[in-house]
Amino acid sequence: MPTLGLSIRxxxxxxxxxxxxxxxxxxxxxxxxxxxxxxxxxVDASLYEAATAVAxxxxxxxxxxxxxxxxxxxxxxxxxxxxxxVAVYDGATETLVPGTAPAESDDTQAIDEGDxxxxxxxxxxxxxxxxxxxxxxxxxSTSTTATLSRPAYTNLESDDGxxxxxxxxxxxxxHVIIIGAVHRLHSHRRLLAGVRLSLGLGIPLLLxxxxxxxxxxxxxxxxxxxxMTDRAAHISATTLHERLPVANAGDELGRLxxxxxxxxxxVGAAFEQQRQFIADASHELRTPVAIVRGEAExxxxxxxxxxxxxxxxxxxxxxxxxxxxxxxxxxFLLARAHAGERLISPSEMYLGELCAECVRSVRxxxxxxxxxxxxxxxxxxxxxxxxGLLRRLLLNLLDNAIKYTxxxxxxxxTARSIDGDAGAYVVEVADTGLGVPAEARQRIFDRFFRAQxxxxxxxxxxxxxxxxxxxxxxxxxxxxxLELIKSDQAGSVFQVxxxxxxxxxxxxxxxxxxxxxxx
Amino acid sequence: xxxxxxxxxxxxxxxxxxxxxxxGYAVDIAGDGERALYQARIxxxxxxxxxxxxxxxxxxxxxxxxxxxxxxxxILMLTxxxxxxxxxxxxxxxxxxxxTKPFALExxxxxxxxxxxxxxEMLPPALNVADLTVDTRSQTVRRGERTIPVxxxxxxxxxxLARNAGRVVGRAELCEHVWDENHDPFSNALEVxxxxxxxxxxxxxxxxxxxxxxxxxxxxxT
Numbered sequence: 035m036p037t038l039g040l041s042i043r044x045x046x047x048x049x050x051x052x053x054x055x056x057x058x059x060x061x062x063x064x065x066x067x068x069x070x071x072x073x074x075x076x077v078d079a080s081l082y083e084a085a086t087a088v089a090x091x092x093x094x095x096x097x098x099x100x101x102x103x104x105x106x107x108x109x110x111x112x113x114x115x116x117x118x119x120v121a122v123y124d125g126a127t128e129t130l131v132p133g134t135a136p137a138e139s140d141d142t143q144a145i146d147e148g149d150x151x152x153x154x155x156x157x158x159x160x161x162x163x164x165x166x167x168x169x170x171x172x173x174x175s176t177s178t179t180a181t182l183s184r185p186a187y188t189n190l191e192s193d194d195g196x197x198x199x200x201x202x203x204x205x206x207x208x209h210v211i212i213i214g215a216v217h218r219l220h221s222h223r224r225l226l227a228g229v230r231l232s233l234g235l236g237i238p239l240l241l242x243x244x245x246x247x248x249x250x251x252x253x254x255x256x257x258x259x260x261x262m263t264d265r266a267a268h269i270s271a272t273t274l275h276e277r278l279p280v281a282n283a284g285d286e287l288g289r290l291x292x293x294x295x296x297x298x299x300x301v302g303a304a305f306e307q308q309r310q311f312i313a314d315a316s317h318e319l320r321t322p323v324a325i326v327r328g329e330a331e332x333x334x335x336x337x338x339x340x341x342x343x344x345x346x347x348x349x350x351x352x353x354x355x356x357x358x359x360x361x362x363x364x365x366f367l368l369a370r371a372h373a374g375e376r377l378i379s380p381s382e383m384y385l386g387e388l389c390a391e392c393v394r395s396v397r398x399x400x401x402x403x404x405x406x407x408x409x410x411x412x413x414x415x416x417x418x419x420x421x422g423l424l425r426r427l428l429l430n431l432l433d434n435a436i437k438y439t440x441x442x443x444x445x446x447x448t449a450r451s452i453d454g455d456a457g458a459y460v461v462e463v464a465d466t467g468l469g470v471p472a473e474a475r476q477r478i479f480d481r482f483f484r485a486q487x488x489x490x491x492x493x494x495x496x497x498x499x500x501x502x503x504x505x506x507x508x509x510x511x512x513x514x515x516l517e518l519i520k521s522d523q524a525g526s527v528f529q530v531x532x533x534x535x536x537x538x539x540x541x542x543x544x545x546x547x548x549x550x551x552x553x
Numbered sequence: 554x555x556x557x558x559x560x561x562x563x564x565x566x567x568x569x570x571x572x573x574x575x576x577g578y579a580v581d582i583a584g585d586g587e588r589a590l591y592q593a594r595i596x597x598x599x600x601x602x603x604x605x606x607x608x609x610x611x612x613x614x615x616x617x618x619x620x621x622x623x624x625x626x627x628i629l630m631l632t633x634x635x636x637x638x639x640x641x642x643x644x645x646x647x648x649x650x651x652x653t654k655p656f657a658l659e660x661x662x663x664x665x666x667x668x669x670x671x672x673x674e675m676l677p678p679a680l681n682v683a684d685l686t687v688d689t690r691s692q693t694v695r696r697g698e699r700t701i702p703v704x705x706x707x708x709x710x711x712x713x714l715a716r717n718a719g720r721v722v723g724r725a726e727l728c729e730h731v732w733d734e735n736h737d738p739f740s741n742a743l744e745v746x747x748x749x750x751x752x753x754x755x756x757x758x759x760x761x762x763x764x765x766x767x768x769x770x771x772x773x774x775t
Contacts, residue, residue, distance in 0.1 A: 324655035
């Protein structure tokens with residue numbers, strides 16, 4: 035449906051008017067037809083009544099003495115009908131006995147017998163002053179076609195306008211006469227004209243009213259839309275807590291408002307999450323920046339600094355810059371993962387080999403804290419995955435385990451293949467640390483969450499409490515999972531599950547391609 | 554002037570303490586909220602530099618607890634969050650001022666000086682005792698037209714005496730406000746510094762300003 039730039043309520047009103055006009059038109063035509071038919075039927079009924087009355091009278095009057103024609107003349111002359119004229123046509127002699135004038139007319143005038151034409155003219159001399167030239171023809175033609183039971187009707191022209199005529203054959207002995215009658219159609223026409231006038235005036239008026247009503251109705255029912263539009267136009271990033279008014283919760287507009295409000299709530303939550311992320315990120319960046327800046331300002335604040343002092347300052351600055359770099363890289367990774375960017379580039383690799391390599395690389399770090407790290411598992415476990423990201427995952431878990439394990443503790447990494455219907459690899463990183471406090475377990479995978487804040491945690495932290503969050507994202511990006519499956523005073527166990535290729539010979543690329551990014 | 558620096562990030566604490574010591578302050582460091590409260594209760598600090606994000610008890614908590622205990626020590630808050638509500642929360646918790654990370658060391662020093670001027674009553678940035686001027690901004694000492702070169706510790710001692718000019722300041726008080734917790738109260742460091750200051754300030758002058766009140770302490774004044 036073309037909109038033509040009209041508002042919905044205008045279009046509704048127009049459609050309403052159009053449908054209403056069409057149905058009004060149809061009803062009017064039907065009504066007019068019924069009225070016209072009924073009215074004509076009434077005319078026909080009175081014609082038939084008159085004709086049968088004439089026929090009955092002729093039968094009664096017939097005495098065998100007078101000729102049928104004489105009787106007919108007598109009867110026809112006797113009869114007085116309002117708005118009616120009767121005539122009798124004698125089929126045998128082919129002569130027409132014209133009727134008299136109506137009752138109120140007193141200039142009864144002898145009508146000569148004669149040919150059809152003159153008789154027809156004779157009718158015109160009556161008060162009716164109707165001349166029906168075609169009556170004779172109609173009656174004579176009817177004498178052959180019409181039967182006694184079925185009169186013929188027709189419309190004929192008279193000088194007084196159109197008239198309705200009946201031809202009713204009647205048998206008197208061997209004689210068949212045709213009784214004719216004409217009825218003026220004035221009242222019929224007047225009735226129809228009245229009906230036409232009423233319809234002609236009434237329909238446009240009704241249409242106007244209904245269009246107006248339709249418009250008002252549409253406007254009233256669309257009022258909530260206008261209110262919602264107004265309110266929605268004013269909702270911006272800073273006013274996401276605002277909601278649309280729900281006028282009537284049950285109807286379509288109420289549902290629309292509710293759905294819109296739900297959408298607003300979700301957008302608001304996402305917005306708040308993003309805001310929180312930015313606040314957390316800037317918070318985490320501030321401390322290293324403060325140190326770098328302060329260290330530099332301190333070094334510059336006096337002219338006479340020894341080379342050792344300056345070197346110490348530069349060393350601190352470099353270390354802080356490295357920490358900053360890690361945080362920034364983590365943030366970028368998370369932000370891009372959050373944006374749904376495809377970041378993993380899978381290749382054929384051995385998970386066991388990777389585990390062993392990661393354990394080797396953190397061994398010296400662990401030793402400096404008096405912790406031992408070992409790997410239990412094979413070199414194999416072939417799979418398809420992003421080796422760089424999986425290394426990051428393992429190193430983050432190892433960093434975390436070493437960080438929270440006191441001196442003398444042990445960190446053990448195991449990797450194995452479990453046979454299920456799908457087949458999976460399970461890597462577990464177990465430590466003998468303090469365990470994660472129960473209230474923190476829900477949140478350890480949250481970005482920026484740290485179970486323990488403090489100096490002792492600061493030195494090894496890969497950044498800003500992003501390590502586990504990133505590790506979990508990497509596992510999920512490989513269609514796997516990362517969970518804390520055990521945590522008590524004896525230590526914690528983080529478990530990574532990664533899908534193993536179904537056929538060990540050739541890894542299916544599908545295993546990693548169909549990854550959903552849920553960072 | 555002795556400060557308590559409460560900061561959980563070891564590197565930041567190290568950098569800040571070095572810079573504050575260079576400014577002549579005696580600095581103690583606390584790494585968490587509980588330690589900070591303990592230190593603030595047993596020592597009489599002239600000012601506290603308090604980070605908000607701390608383990609165990611956060612900075613707001615520490616500040617509130619100190620104020621409830623009636624401590625009027627000036628508190629300068631360090632905050633990594635600069636939203637208005639964070640700053641308001643800090644000030645409402647009893648902090649006298651705040652600095653947002655990352656900050657310029659100069660600004661931190663200036664704000665600290667401003668805070669320390671307020672106690673016990675408003676003091677000018679430059680303290681004058683007779684013709685002796687102790688400028689807290691540049692940490693310089695002048696007597697008349699003569700500039701007196703002093704070390705950081707000497708300056709700290711002289712500034713504390715100048716703040717309390719005319720009053721006899723006890724030995725214990727001086728040790729507590731000029732040295733940090735690592736100072737051995739039984740050493741004769743105070744006497745050594747007083748003698749050095751006396752040489753620098755009063756030598757060549759016929760009106761000595763540093764007076765020893767035997768058994769009571771020292772007084773700066775005419």
